[in-house]
Amino acid sequence: MKRKKLFIIFFAMIFLGWVGSSTLFAQVKEVKIGVILPLSGPLAPIGKSLKEGAELAADIVNKKYPELDISIARWEGIPNLGGAKLTLIFADSRGDPGWGAEQAKRLIEDEKVVGLMGAYQSAVTKTASVEAERAGIPFINPDSTSPDLTKRGFKWFWRVTPHETWFTRDLFDFLDGLVAGKAPGVKAIPKSELEPLAAAGENTEWGAASLAEIEKFAKERGWKIAESFKYPHKAADLTSESRRLIASKAPTFLFAPYVADAILFIKTLKEMKASPRLIWGQDAGFIEADFYKTLGADVNGILTRDLFSPELAKVKPVAGKLNEMYKKMTGYDFSGSSARDFVGVQVWAHVLNNAKSTSPEAIRKALNELNLPGKELIMPWKGVKFGSPFPGDTQQNELGSGVINQYQGYPGGKLHIIFPFEASTSKLIYPFPGWK
């Protein structure tokens, strides 16, 4: 009898042990993350560079790179998931919010992804993240900057990048700094030399949000605006819009277009012999490789809000090493956009490792508790920690920051950090030198 009991207990232990190991401690071979990006259509060049940024990060997570001083380079898979490999499943949004949402649904239902990432354009991120919210699947957004996205109170949406409110505050800190004489290599500039401002933004979710933020901050900081208008993006022609900017007689031009329109604006302004004293672009089109490769010397002196510069290597060696790897792979430098998608994958890797599970609830908890230090990142940020940095924000990274860069010495030149002034890597070229 005793032997029988012992046998049953022994059998039960073996059985439970077997069940336990196969379910609770299952060896996950791979973790699938769905990445939605604009891989065809006018934004395809940007989409391609973002995809490459994400792929490089996944490669570093999955293989050993001892020369890199960041934790994912030492991992070979996700350590707390038994070395499971990170697999990125890319889906093309075609730059279309409806199609982007379809892709999110497909990735969740058919591909059974653990979570989602993307989708660059704010409008696409908005619809795709609704699908994730419905399904209760975490959506990490590394690259969309419309402030609204983190003001919806979503439970399954986290944003890593700083948003427009931040960047526009940076712009006005920069402008005020010019007047106060804080810019490197330039004496205090009278405000009358920079005022009024003229702004043009494309009529998309992101463009409209950018213009609204510019108008709001200008009012708060006491800067006059002569012109502020939206234009149809993917325009076949931008002569009237450029003419309108010139006719406003504003010395400072502010732009929020994607790459094709950004190129067209600069070409048209050059043709019309416009002579602004300052040109500032709201990231996006102004930081893409196609922008400076296409325009060559015509970009010199143009300022752009950004998040990254290859010049960061001077103060952050790991950023330099990663940029070299990316350049070897693609032929061009990391941009603020592609570097953010690199960070997006990094955040996914850390969160999965901290969660020790692929269950949505465990990932959610890990995301809300994440505190990734700045030394792990390619960006000049203090780190990644989700909170509420501006009124109304939820699950928004509090530790991000932007920079304002200036193109100098192109072609073959450098994108120098000008703002924050204390981190500048070169003197500011002012006024804008014009086009030859």
Next chain:
Amino acid sequence: MELTVQLIIYGTLMGLVFALIALGLSLIFGVMNIVNFAHGEFLMVGMYIAYLLSTFLHFDPIISLPLAALAGYLLGIMSYHFLIHHILRGPMVAQLFGTFGLMLFLRYLAMYIFTPDVRSIRTGILVGKVLTLGWVSLDLSKVISAGVCLISFGLVYWMIYRTKLGRALRATSLDSEAAQYMGIDTKKMNALAWGIGGATVALAGSLLAHFYYITPTVGMLFTLIAFAIVALGGFGSITGAFLAGIIIGLIMVLSGHLVSELKFTFIYIVYFLVVIFRPRGFFGW
């Protein structure tokens, strides 16, 4: 006043380029009653020819004009013989999908060969040069492009209305069966319409490449405008395409200056008005 004059000049110059883009679309529809969805892709081919010749063979892009026109002509003829000629036997829907398929094929082939990167021509005798006339400064390449468009329109007009070949083409367009009875080789005429259509739009592409960026999806932007021009000017009408092109160019620039966001809305309001009050367009039959 100065501003208005400037805008009118800009609008007219762009309008002439738009008109040349729309000419081929109108001609093909006029002769064969087929809408060529791949028209924008023919434009893209013209742009890439100019780009390749200037970047890799270091030719001035101006030299690419006749070569692009020739390539466009061959592309048109080939499209007709290898695809259109066969799908003509199918129902109307097959014809629609046929040219739609051609559009996708050419676009994604270009995407495969050239990647989706945005490119542009950086050197050339016209590239980036500015022409200053009093207080108006104009992009020299746009002025020359508008001139080439005018000459091309003149040539096509002369060919169609003043030559025997043109008469045969017009006869095919008016009544293909009757033309056949009169001994006209309508198959040849159809191919010719595709050839001229391809040549003019590829020529427009190589002109556009002087001042516009190049990417595999660039045709899409211009195809929509070309459709509005053809409907406005009248299907199959050369004079109509010419005038409607200029009108669309002017509407775009003037309305763009006033309410930029609505500039395409204005174009389609004018288009709707014409469709309501004169469904065949200005010069259509």
